[in-house]
Amino acid sequence: MSGTGSITGQPAGARSGRAPRKRWSRGRKVWVGVVAGVAVIALVAGIAVAVMVVKVNTYVDPWAQKVVDAGYEHKRAQVGDVDFSYVEGPDNGTPLVLLHAQLMDWFDYSRVMPALAENYHVFVVDYQGHGTTTYPADYEMTANRIGADLGAFIEQVVGEPAFVSGNSSGGLLTMWLAANRPDVVKAVVLEDPPIFASEYPRIKETVAIKAFASSHAAVIDPDYDGDFLKFWLDENKAFFNKYVFPGSATAISWLVDSYRSANPGEPTEIAVIPNETVKLLFRGLEEYDPRFGDAFYEGTWNEGFDHAEALAKIEVPVLLMHANFSWTEDGLLDGAIDQDDADKVMSLLSHGTYVKVDSEHVVHLEHPDDFVSILDGFFGSRG
Numbered sequence: 001m002s003g004t005g006s007i008t009g010q011p012a013g014a015r016s017g018r019a020p021r022k023r024w025s026r027g028r029k030v031w032v033g034v035v036a037g038v039a040v041i042a043l044v045a046g047i048a049v050a051v052m053v054v055k056v057n058t059y060v061d062p063w064a065q066k067v068v069d070a071g072y073e074h075k076r077a078q079v080g081d082v083d084f085s086y087v088e089g090p091d092n093g094t095p096l097v098l099l100h101a102q103l104m105d106w107f108d109y110s111r112v113m114p115a116l117a118e119n120y121h122v123f124v125v126d127y128q129g130h131g132t133t134t135y136p137a138d139y140e141m142t143a144n145r146i147g148a149d150l151g152a153f154i155e156q157v158v159g160e161p162a163f164v165s166g167n168s169s170g171g172l173l174t175m176w177l178a179a180n181r182p183d184v185v186k187a188v189v190l191e192d193p194p195i196f197a198s199e200y201p202r203i204k205e206t207v208a209i210k211a212f213a214s215s216h217a218a219v220i221d222p223d224y225d226g227d228f229l230k231f232w233l234d235e236n237k238a239f240f241n242k243y244v245f246p247g248s249a250t251a252i253s254w255l256v257d258s259y260r261s262a263n264p265g266e267p268t269e270i271a272v273i274p275n276e277t278v279k280l281l282f283r284g285l286e287e288y289d290p291r292f293g294d295a296f297y298e299g300t301w302n303e304g305f306d307h308a309e310a311l312a313k314i315e316v317p318v319l320l321m322h323a324n325f326s327w328t329e330d331g332l333l334d335g336a337i338d339q340d341d342a343d344k345v346m347s348l349l350s351h352g353t354y355v356k357v358d359s360e361h362v363v364h365l366e367h368p369d370d371f372v373s374i375l376d377g378f379f380g381s382r383g
Contacts, residue, residue, distance in 0.1 A: 056255050057262035059271035063110040070114035072122070077157045081139065082149050084157070085132040089113065089122035094186065095162035096120035096379070097154060099170030101362055102293065103211070104284035105131035107267070111276070111368040119376065123158055125150070127173060129292030130284060141295040143305040147176035154184040163379045165189035167362060168336060169292075172198065172307075178318060179310035187316050189375060192323040192361050194336040195307050195345055200299025206333040208296070211236075215293025229256065229268060229285040243278050256282070276365050311348035319353040319378045320345055323361050336361060353378065 071090035076083060087106050096116060100108050106124040116122050126133040128146045139145070150173060154162055163186055166174030171193025178188045197206050214235040218224045224231060230253065233240070237249035244252065255270055267283040295301035322342045325335025337345070346352050355374060357363055364371040 056259055056271050059259075059269055061107075061110070061269055064107075067107075067110050067113050070117045072113060072117070072124075077153065079153045079156055080149060081136050082128060082153075083134045084153055085126040086153075086157070087113075087122075087124045089117040089120070091121040092117060093120045094379070095154075095158045095160060096122050096375075097158065097162045097164045098122065098124045099127055099150070099164065099166035099173050100124070100130065100284075101168035101170055102130075103281060103288055104362075105267075105287060107283055108277075108280045108362065109364060110280075112364045112372050115368075115372045116375070119380075120163070123162070125153065126287075127170065129289040131287050141289075141292050142301055142303055143172060143176050144303070147173055147180060147305075151177055151181035151184055154181070158184075161186045163187055163189075163375075165191060165375060166193065167191040167364065168193060169198075171195075171336075175307070175310055175314070176305060178316050179313040182314075182316055185316050187318070187379060189319045189321060189378060190345075191321045191363055191371075192336040193320075195311070196341045197333060197337050198296060199302050199307055203296060203299070205331070207328060209332075212293045212297035215290035216297040218290040219294040224290075228288045228290055229282060231290075232285050240278075243275050244273055277360070277362050280365070308344075308348060311345060315350060317351045317353070317378075318349050319355060319374070320349075321363060321374065322354065322356050323359045323363055 067087070072087050074085070074087050076085055078084075085106070098106075098109050098116075100106060106126050109124050113122060113124065127150060128135055128139065129141060154164075154177075161184055164174045164177055165188065166172070168191070171190040172195065174188050174190055175193060175195065178185050194203075194206070194208065196202060198208070203209055203212070214232055217235060218228060218231050221231075233249055233253045233256070240249040240252055241247060252270060252273075255272070256268055259268055259270065268286050270279060270282055273279040273282075292301075320342060323336065325333060325338050328334055342354065346354050357367065357370065357374075359366040359370075
């Protein structure tokens, strides 16, 4: 009888009281490895999310301090029915009034404000429908009404004729001032303004109509609660999917809630958004009055303000800063004005200068140094 076995067929180890060794199948080992890997990934992801939330909730735009260090102060001024919010820099030269793009606020000029403060007395204004500027509930969102009050602001607060530069809708208001209040304007820069393209019904042929449709939707929505930033996020998921990353709208909405909880009363700033224009858009959307955009959607904003007639009236020097544009597959203008529009603008101006810049719509954010250089070159000889 062999010494390696037993009459029962059990291994010799069993006779010594030792338990038999368990053998795991290859499949089970793989499954356990997968579970462990998933757990590690989940842990790392959780840590990454926690770090991101802390980064978002504690973020302070560094340009806020740079603006303060440059000598700017936030002020308010009652002009007629409008309580203007504006930021004023030190008196270092000729007054320069800056009018931001639609959906933004004064802070979108923060990247150029310190440099401009060196040679100008800068006033950055939250015009009606934006920022913390207030006005009566029945205030007319038209170029004529807003322009008239901005002219009164320059007359009353600035106190002398000023250079004026405006971007987008701010450019249209700058054009209005040059045409209708030449007594308060020395020279103007129109930074990629939607001249002609924003007139009704032409505006239906531009991508901007999609943004104005969101404003219109908010105005007619009986359940709209006044939080236009969250409303915009829900209405424009495709916008954030394009300019941030696919599926980002839901994550950004959650980060907005987190930031607001951690920073009550502060303008919303989402640090993880790489695009500067989109990042600063959050501040503007938070205070935006959708009646402003709805007036473009309905065609009432330009009532009584014919762009061609206004351009022909202007006698002060004008610089047209023309940014990039393209056409979508369905034939919509993706940009403020095309080349034909720009050529028509120049043909109507008696003292016009044209500059084409390789930039997106908000030139002073895309290329701040170039923007300051262009303004200095144009305004400097007229100071």
